[in-house]
Amino acid sequence: MSQSRHVPVMLQRCLDLLAPALKEPGAVVVDCTLGLGGHSEALLERFPEALLVALDRDKEALRLSGERLAPYGDRATLVHAVYDELPDVLDRLGVPRVQGVLFDLGVSSMQLDEADRGFAYAQDAPLDMRMDQTTGMSAAEVLNTYPPGELVRILRAYGEEKQAKRIVSAVVREREKEPFTNSARLVELIRAALPQAAKRTGGNPAKRTFQALRIEVNGELSVLERAIPAAVEAIAVGGRIAVLSYQSLEDRLVKQVFAAGAANTAPPGLPVVPERYAPRLKLLTRGAELPTEEEIAENRRAAPARLRGAERIRESIG
Numbered sequence: 001m002s003q004s005r006h007v008p009v010m011l012q013r014c015l016d017l018l019a020p021a022l023k024e025p026g027a028v029v030v031d032c033t034l035g036l037g038g039h040s041e042a043l044l045e046r047f048p049e050a051l052l053v054a055l056d057r058d059k060e061a062l063r064l065s066g067e068r069l070a071p072y073g074d075r076a077t078l079v080h081a082v083y084d085e086l087p088d089v090l091d092r093l094g095v096p097r098v099q100g101v102l103f104d105l106g107v108s109s110m111q112l113d114e115a116d117r118g119f120a121y122a123q124d125a126p127l128d129m130r131m132d133q134t135t136g137m138s139a140a141e142v143l144n145t146y147p148p149g150e151l152v153r154i155l156r157a158y159g160e161e162k163q164a165k166r167i168v169s170a171v172v173r174e175r176e177k178e179p180f181t182n183s184a185r186l187v188e189l190i191r192a193a194l195p196q197a198a199k200r201t202g203g204n205p206a207k208r209t210f211q212a213l214r215i216e217v218n219g220e221l222s223v224l225e226r227a228i229p230a231a232v233e234a235i236a237v238g239g240r241i242a243v244l245s246y247q248s249l250e251d252r253l254v255k256q257v258f259a260a261g262a263a264n265t266a267p268p269g270l271p272v273v274p275e276r277y278a279p280r281l282k283l284l285t286r287g288a289e290l291p292t293e294e295e296i297a298e299n300r301r302a303a304p305a306r307l308r309g310a311e312r313i314r315e316s317i318g
Contacts, residue, residue: 007038007298007299007301007302008038008039008042008104009104009244009291009295009299009301009302009305010244010289010291010295010302010305010307011038011039011042013289013307014039014102014104014242014244014307015042015043015046017240017242017284017285017307017309018043018100018102018240018242018309019046019047020240021099021100021238021239021240021311022043022047022050022099022100023047023049024049024099025049026049026050026051027047027049027050027051027099027100028050028051028052028053028095028097028098028099028100029043029047029050029051029052029053029098029099029100029101029102030052030053030054030055030086030090030098030100030101030102030231030234031043031052031053031054031055031102031104032054032055032083032086032101032102032103032227032231033055033056033083033102033103033104033105034054034055034056034061034062034065034078035056035058035061035065035104036061036064036065036068037054037064037065037068037069039102039104040052040054040065040069040076041068041069041072043100043102044069044072044075044076050075050099050100051075051076051077052069052072052075052076052077053077053079053089053090053093053095053098054069054076054077054078054079055078055079055080055081055082055083055085055086055089056078056079056080056081057080057081057082057131057132057218058131058132058133059080059132059133059134062078062080065078066078077093082132082223083103083223083224083227083231084223084224084226084227084230086227086230086231086234087230087233087234090234097234097235097236097239098234098235098236098239099235099236099238099239099240100235100239100240100241100242101231101234101235101239101240101241101242102241102242102243102244103227103228103231103241103242103243103244103245104244105220105224105243105244105245105246105250123183123184124182124183124184125182125183126138126140126181126182126183127139127140127143127180127181127182127183127186127213128140129210129213129214129217129218130217130218131218136217136218137217138217139213139214139217140179140180140181142154142213142216142217143171143175143180143186143213144175144179144180148168148169148172151164151168151171151172152164152165152168154212154213154215154216155167155168155208155209155212157212157249158211158212158215158216158221158249159208159209159210159211159212159213159215160208160248160249161208161209161212163193163194163195166193166194166195167189167190167193167194167209169193170189170190170192170193171186171189174189183210186206186209187204187206190205190206190209191205191206211247215249220250221249221250221253224250224253224254225253228243228253228254228257229257232257232261232280232281232310232312233316235312236312237312237313237314237315238311238312238313239311239312240284240309240310240311240312241309241310241312242307242308242309243307243308243309244305244306244307245288245305245306245308246304246305246306247304251288251306251308254308255288255308258281258283258308258310259283261279261280261281261310262279262280262281262282262283262310263279264277264278264279265277266278275314275317276317278314279313279314280312280313280314280315280316281310281311281312281313282310282311282313283308283309283310284309284310284311285307285308285309288306288307288308289306289307289308290305290306290307291303291305
């Protein structure tokens with residue numbers, strides 16, 4: 001097991017952002033993306049009076065984290081759920097409001113490191129990419145069955161892949177000969193399909209296609225679109241949310257929700273702003289914060305990270 005997988009990204013900064021909201025005994029903090037439990041363990045450690053609720057859709061992650069967090073006993077409640085199910089989870093647990101929420105988006109390092117999950121383009125594996133392997137379509141099924149136009153749309157929208165058409169026409173040609181099952185064949189096909197100039201920039205040429213497939217397979221952006229507003233709603237006044245994202249599509253979504261919450265929506269020219277138009281959120285980060293160079297040197301997976309934080313300053317009205 002490689003050490004790199006145990007290094008939670010921007011850990012100290014996340015804890016500092018949430019700290020003012022988690023001082024009171026019995027404060028509840030939600031880790032929406034438990035993974036291997038690095039952030040969760042640090043939250044329990046740093047805020048000894050706080051209670052943790054942690055979600056993950058990956059049963060293997062829950063099992064491993066359960067062992068790691070066992071010493072904290074009933075301070076930690078681990079739940080098998082996708083993070084847009086947060087309102088239902090809190091409802092079942094009888095927790096009306098929480099004081100802190102943390103999202104660490106993107107693929108957990110465990111999923112990248114387990115070769116047989118098919119997330120990583122650096123090693124050959126079955127093209128699966130499901131975070132919850134008990135449900136839904138695999139990446140191979142998406143590649144083998146989606147109409148070409150739909151595949152092009154996914155690669156463009158979720159992978160920001162400029163060569164989407166070239167890649168998809170190669171995929172369609174190849175899948176007619178034999179359906180896709182493994183990642184190496186797809187990586188090879190992408191390398192062959194791209195013009196020389198496109199191969200010289202930005203790391204592995206398969207990276208954008210793999211990202212796009214992963215987002216499609218797990219419905220990540222549509223889940224996130226529901227999850228961030230739901231998390232903001234679940235936070236008590238004075239509570240805080242911190243979100244780590246690893247690609248521009250996720251970061252843009254988070255930015256939009258936070259900006260809308262922090263906006264004064266009153267019609268111009270009112271002498272006094274009525275409560276219902278006043279901002280509900282206060283932004284805690286100027287734009288998105290980036291990891292330090294030292295952190296990137298120690299943990300290359302931190303490189304694309306973007307951190308945004310906000311505080312709930314009033315209840316929603318109406």
